[in-house]
Amino acid sequence: MTSVLEIDKLFVSFATPDGAVEAVTGVSLSVEAGECLGLVGESGSGKSQTFMAAMGLLADNGTATGHIRLDGINLLSATEKQLNKVRGERIAMIFQDPMTSLTPHMKIGRQLSEVLIEHQGADKETGRRRALEMLDRVHIPEAERRLDMYPHELSGGLRQRVMIAMALMCEPEVIIADEPTTALDVTVQAQILDLLTEVKDNLGAAIVLITHDLGVVAGLADRVAVMYAGRIVEQGTVGDIFATPTHPYTQGLLACTPRLDVETEELVTIAGQPPNLQNLPTGCSFHPRCPHVFDQCKAQRPSLEKMPGGQARACFHAAMGAAE
Amino acid sequence: MSDPFLQVRDLKVHFPVRTGGLFVGQYSPLKAVDGVTFDLNPGETLGVVGESGCGKSTLGRAVLQLVGATDGVVSWLGTDLTSLNKKELIAARENLQIVFQDPLASLDPRMTAGDIIAEPLRNYRPTLTKADRRKMVEDMMERVGLLPRMINRYPHEFSGGQCQRIGIARAMILRPRLVICDEPVSALDVSIQAQVVNLLMDLQRDFGLALLFISHDLAIVRHISHRVLVLYLGKVMELADKAALYATPRHPYTQALLSAVPIPDPTKERNKDRVLLTGDLPSPLDPPSGCVFRTRCPRASSVCAETTPMLESAGEGQAVACHHWRD
């Protein structure tokens, strides 16, 4: 088992007028070829910034420390030139809103072929032919006609398919999909998730799926990492995380998600709200909301530790399954 | 028969939309809501679901007459709201409130939480003393889970979930009998969603409130609703008691919607039966003939293109508009 992308003790902080904000705190993660890693957590927990750092796309006020390795290269110390080559060619990103990555005034065909022309020195004709193949591959109907259309002429679902086609153009080793279906209707979301499953099964790329939706993760991910306030609080196989979540936050998230397959009398809630990163609680950041909190949680910060079965958690409370 | 509470009959909202060339002032009707009929009873929650653009928000707004009806009746306690003049409508709205999706955007950033919540009181109970008004606002803040000492804070000082509580407090301060909730929790994180949904259900229990709960989230709708109305291109596809709709959905669209919802259980999610819909919602400016759903329907036949299916009973507490629901 070799990881394609390996993140090691990543810290990301932003300078703001009110002082530094640490958005990512000592995160370590890795993904293997052909594997899908689901990264879940509520908004503001640091999911996106973790991978923005990997892509060298942090805002100007952001700095990252630690190691992010893409076989051998440390992306955090890579030159802009190396990063440019990595982006698009070896790591591709798919965002929630395709319009942020598509150029509004450029025809679809040209946007897709430019990727190849720029990164692989392909000629125009090859570029267009591959663009057409790719649109077919992501099941865009009437692909030929779409080549000459502009992004705004497509529906949200088709635009997201174009985005995926663009991500696939150079056959990247890693695809980072950041809330790829959050803006879509469930019916279209189901289509896009099927497509991503196909991509994972057929291309052998490593996929990082960032989402706040546990259902989406359940369908696609092989492993799951749960983030809270900039840290990973639990990590394990998708089967373990859903069957025996051991961190109180993971348990809470699963319990408060309304579901179609079970009738619930009253929704369980997690008390309070996610903390302000500039004013984090002492000890375990989750302690003010945790039903199992005890003295140690307020005084010390639990570190992420592997348990016998391979599942890892950062919590002082005795591990116990969801069945409890 | 119980007393009429809210009765919506064959409601239509058609927006004139400029089609044709830039200079050819040609208008076509965009049928955002096209012949919707339902009843809502005190203490009841009717969920309204459908993909975006199906007409959910327009339906909610038309019930309050925030957008005019092209045709049909919105009867509130026996009075047709569509026939009222502006003044009469304002009086009627005392009992009818609305909560919007985007908590922060729907609150005036220059007003304090207290002023926002008190605003309906100023309009409808102008004779209240300042002290009484403040007391009512503080009580309501407490009731919806806001700290009364935050009364002088501005919206940006609250989190998304708290802003939604302010919106709910404002909607509840006059003790209305019906609240339209237009995607009230869609912008919130799951842990906060659950808090707000529980709050709405508590308020309903305490005040006998009727809710029209608009959402694209079928799991939340299942949790909160007594009955559910499924809209597609402005038309009712299915209207059923919650238990029937989720256990035995009859309309192919309902079946497709339900089967598309991801289940947070890897084994179930990966092995479930799915009714996959192809393509997107057709343009409401040029809806398909016959059954509006037929272009995406896995069961469509020639009759579906020719005849519009009527809403018919498909068992106790369940009505469906489909030629082939028995197949």
Ligand SMILES: Nc1ncnc2c1ncn2[C@@H]1O[C@H](COP(=O)(O)OP(=O)(O)O)[C@@H](O)[C@H]1O
């Ligand atoms: N440019 C920035 N300046 C200051 N804070 C930022 C900046 N970008 C992101 N943040 C903060 O970093 C935290 C993590 O953000 P993000 O990774 O986007 O969260 P998620 O993707 O989990 O919703 C948030 O609290 C956010 O406000």
Ligand SMILES: Nc1ncnc2c1ncn2[C@@H]1O[C@H](COP(=O)(O)OP(=O)(O)O)[C@@H](O)[C@H]1O
């Ligand atoms: N003021 C308006 N003028 C023209 N078209 C409108 C207006 N409001 C809504 N629509 C259209 O009506 C349809 C239904 O919209 P809406 O009620 O917002 O749907 P939903 O809430 O289900 O997403 C959409 O096609 C929308 O573009």
Ligand code: SF4
């Ligand atoms: S009437 Fe026909 S097209 Fe419409 S839902 Fe039923 S089978 Fe499908």
Ligand SMILES: [Mg+2]
């Ligand atoms: Mg994000």
Ligand SMILES: [Mg+2]
């Ligand atoms: Mg809407």
